[in-house]
Amino acid sequence: MLQVAQKTDDYLSRFAQVEARLAGDGAAFLLPIRKKAIERFAELGFPTTRDEDWRFTNVGPIARTAFGAATRDGEAVEAQQLATSALLQADWPRLVFVNGHVAPQLSSVGKLPGGVRLESLAAVAHADPEALQQHLARHADYQDHPFTALNTAFMEDGAYVHIPKGVYLEQPIHLVFVSTADAGPVVSHPRNLIVAETGSQATIIETYLGLGDGVYFTNAVTEIIVGENAVIDHYKVGREAQQAYHVGTTQIHQDRSSNASSHAVTIGGALVRNDINTVLDGEGAQCTLNGLYLVSGRQHVDNHLRVEHAKPHCDSREFFKGVLDGHGKAVFTGRIIVRKDAQKTDAKQTNMNLLLSDHAQVDTKPQLEIFANDVKCTHGATIGQIDENAMFYLRSRGLSEPASRGLLVYAFASEAIDRIQPQLLRAQLRQTLFDWLPEGHRLQDAR
Amino acid sequence: MLEIRNLHASVEGHEILKGVDLTVNAGELHSIMGPNGSGKSTLAQVLAGRDTYEVTQGEVLYEGRNLLEMAPDERARAGVFMAFQYPVEIPGVNTAYFLRAALNAIRKHRGLEELDAADFLDWVKDKMKLVDMDERLLNRSINEGFSGGEKKRGEILQMAVLEPKLAIMDETDSGLDIDALKIVAKGVNTLRSADRAIIVITHYQRILDYIVPDFVHVLVDGRIVRSGGKELAIELEEKGYAGMEQKNAATESIAS
Ligand SMILES: Nc1ncnc2c1ncn2[C@@H]1O[C@H](COP(=O)(O)OP(=O)(O)OP(=O)(O)O)[C@@H](O)[C@H]1O
Ligand SMILES: [Mg+2]
Numbered sequence: 001m002l003q004v005a006q007k008t009d010d011y012l013s014r015f016a017q018v019e020a021r022l023a024g025d026g027a028a029f030l031l032p033i034r035k036k037a038i039e040r041f042a043e044l045g046f047p048t049t050r051d052e053d054w055r056f057t058n059v060g061p062i063a064r065t066a067f068g069a070a071t072r073d074g075e076a077v078e079a080q081q082l083a084t085s086a087l088l089q090a091d092w093p094r095l096v097f098v099n100g101h102v103a104p105q106l107s108s109v110g111k112l113p114g115g116v117r118l119e120s121l122a123a124v125a126h127a128d129p130e131a132l133q134q135h136l137a138r139h140a141d142y143q144d145h146p147f148t149a150l151n152t153a154f155m156e157d158g159a160y161v162h163i164p165k166g167v168y169l170e171q172p173i174h175l176v177f178v179s180t181a182d183a184g185p186v187v188s189h190p191r192n193l194i195v196a197e198t199g200s201q202a203t204i205i206e207t208y209l210g211l212g213d214g215v216y217f218t219n220a221v222t223e224i225i226v227g228e229n230a231v232i233d234h235y236k237v238g239r240e241a242q243q244a245y246h247v248g249t250t251q252i253h254q255d256r257s258s259n260a261s262s263h264a265v266t267i268g269g270a271l272v273r274n275d276i277n278t279v280l281d282g283e284g285a286q287c288t289l290n291g292l293y294l295v296s297g298r299q300h301v302d303n304h305l306r307v308e309h310a311k312p313h314c315d316s317r318e319f320f321k322g323v324l325d326g327h328g329k330a331v332f333t334g335r336i337i338v339r340k341d342a343q344k345t346d347a348k349q350t351n352m353n354l355l356l357s358d359h360a361q362v363d364t365k366p367q368l369e370i371f372a373n374d375v376k377c378t379h380g381a382t383i384g385q386i387d388e389n390a391m392f393y394l395r396s397r398g399l400s401e402p403a404s405r406g407l408l409v410y411a412f413a414s415e416a417i418d419r420i421q422p423q424l425l426r427a428q429l430r431q432t433l434f435d436w437l438p439e440g441h442r443l444q445d446a447r
Numbered sequence: 448m449l450e451i452r453n454l455h456a457s458v459e460g461h462e463i464l465k466g467v468d469l470t471v472n473a474g475e476l477h478s479i480m481g482p483n484g485s486g487k488s489t490l491a492q493v494l495a496g497r498d499t500y501e502v503t504q505g506e507v508l509y510e511g512r513n514l515l516e517m518a519p520d521e522r523a524r525a526g527v528f529m530a531f532q533y534p535v536e537i538p539g540v541n542t543a544y545f546l547r548a549a550l551n552a553i554r555k556h557r558g559l560e561e562l563d564a565a566d567f568l569d570w571v572k573d574k575m576k577l578v579d580m581d582e583r584l585l586n587r588s589i590n591e592g593f594s595g596g597e598k599k600r601g602e603i604l605q606m607a608v609l610e611p612k613l614a615i616m617d618e619t620d621s622g623l624d625i626d627a628l629k630i631v632a633k634g635v636n637t638l639r640s641a642d643r644a645i646i647v648i649t650h651y652q653r654i655l656d657y658i659v660p661d662f663v664h665v666l667v668d669g670r671i672v673r674s675g676g677k678e679l680a681i682e683l684e685e686k687g688y689a690g691m692e693q694k695n696a697a698t699e700s701i702a703s
Contacts, residue, residue: 387535389535390537392495392519392535393534393535394540395523396495396496396528397545397549397552398520398523398609399520399545399549399552401518407545410539411537411538411588412539414539
């Protein structure tokens with residue numbers, strides 16, 4: 001690949017301004033971290049397809065675009081518009097961010113039980129920086145991941161969620177990141193920190209939503225710390241706009257006997273990269289990484305998973321399904337690292353793809369690095385097309401060609417949707433799938 | 448109702464049907480018998496619209512229309528039904544949903560009101576009694592994990608629900624025990640009426656003890672070599688297909 005005119009310098013010079021502005025802020029502990037991160041970014045630059053981790057995803061369009069900093073125009077978003085397109089649920093506590101900044105008038109935290117905290121990260125950094133010090137930027141790797149480095153250098157706002165010891169939160173917490181990009185290309189760096197203390201349990205849903213047709217770039221990082229015996233179910237729903245770029249890392253750190261699940265559903269965006277990383281850092285921890293991507297037009301969706309078995313007796317399950325139409329492209333990388341001490345590891349990885357067009361393309365590969373000798377590791381990837389026998393069977397009973405096709409795609413994808421626990425979210429995503437499918441409206445009552 | 452004239456069909460350049468002629472009128476039940484690989488399923492699949500078979504010669508008229516020009520789903524909506532010799536398993540597609548969608552597509556075509564889920568359930572429950580099928584199968588994926596007998600009875604159930612004008616049963620009797628065979632026969636006999644035609648493709652004379660055909664045809668190597676009444680099935684049982692072929696060869700040599 002040719003060395004492109006990258007906008008690395010833009011970010012470096014902008015950092016000087018940010019540095020000056022944030023210097024007086026309460027979170028003084030962050031400043032040296034930001035500096036280290038931007039220095040690291042200066043060294044790394046944007047990744048190219050020569051980097052193994054980015055072989056199939058060319059971020060040239062992001063590197064070449066001059067993105068301005070996103071403004072705080074939260075007022076511009078109508079609550080009504082948001083309610084319909086972000087599919088808000090009245091009884092879910094939520095924080096809404098517009099172009100990276102918290103929008104209090106759209107948020108609704110309500111009364112949370114047992115001392116649960118759901119606050120703007122910027123506000124906490126200002127008023128109570130000690131709360132962040134232990135975990136913020138300690139888990140998501142900014143040494144080797146240029147986009148995480150950028151986020152770490154520029155992070156301003158996002159959600160801080162803290163679930164105290166033993167607290168069970170019944171309602172999911174909804175974090176909504178809205179981008180409005182009508183005023184030229186802008187970038188935002190949402191940053192979330194979710195800490196679940198020992199024995200706690202919660203569900204967190206992140207929705208990324210694009211309003212308008214402009215070009216923008218969301219560069220998000222979420223760190224999730226799952227304490228001993230805690231249970232966290234995390235959902236990331238990507239509904240970015242048609243011309244949007246999205247690069248996001250979900251970094252999960254798991255303690256002994258904890259249980260974490262992550263579900264990454266990608267529907268929108270021109271270029272999307274989801275890094276989902278878990279470190280199983282305590283005996284008996286379990287993680288399940290599920291995902292679904294619906295890719296059409298000229299969309300490019302890359303899911304990059306990294307599960308690190310650091311301790312013995314941990315289980316990991318990966319289950320990603322994708323449907324590709326048009327000239328859509330998808331990449332799936334499932335890296336499983338089993339450390340020397342991680343005996344009795346049980347890891348299973350599945351990636352299944354359904355191609356609806358001759359022009360769609362999938363690159364899928366497992367990467368196993370196993371340093372222990374008593375482990376169970378299985379992986380399987382499939383790339384298939386609609387089963388012609390099934391098509392003929394359905395059509396021979398009177399279902400039209402598009403209806404038959406829609407039904408078969410629905411059957412394929414619904415296996416991933418069925419795994420979504422919150423009933424309302426599952427129903428919304430099923431509806432999204434119907435909307436996406438040809439003649440999907442006819443399938444409304446397929447379940 | 449159905450007129451097949453000099454039908455030739457091949458797959459991957461290999462000719463399987465070598466000039467089939469057959470006329471089926473409303474109210475009639477025809478049985479087509481023939482040895483393995485003689486082209487019985489090919490004929491059924493061509494009539495249902497499977498595009499892996501290429502029709503190279505001949506024509507098929509269904510109610511005066513050129514059947515071969517119609518898409519498979521169009522044929523189904525116009526009243527053609529084929530019970531598959533090997534019903535297809537479709538994971539993830541709910542049987543009840545599928546059956547209702549199919550029924551509604553056909554009802555819509557016939558100018559009837561579509562049935563909602565509740566009305567459909569009433570409709571289908573009666574039909575399930577007819578084939579002695581467990582209602583729980585409705586909530587499973589199409590044919591997935593069904594036993595061989597359940598799959599065959601499922602085809603009869605679909606036929607009973609969709610009420611076709613022309614039903615083609617491709618070896619629906621094969622591999623069934625005597626009780627299941629009687630159920631299949633009951634399903635077929637219930638459907639028999641003056642405005643319907645049924646073609647029962649079979650390997651064995653056994654089912655014809657329960658379904659009495661008006662006509663029997665013997666298909667050997669892609670051609671109908673003999674046609675007759677139900678007594679032909681009995682002759683076939685005694686002499687086997689080899690005898691039929693010989694007779695056919697004899698007829699041909701006389702003709703030439
Ligand atoms: N899709 C196909 N591709 C290649 N050959 C085929 C295909 N379908 C049928 N054939 C061949 O055509 C011939 C006729 O097959 P067909 O299934 O019509 O026979 P049949 O009379 O139904 O046999 P059976 O009694 O075993 O069901 C066989 O030699 C078979 O191998
Ligand atoms: Mg056959």
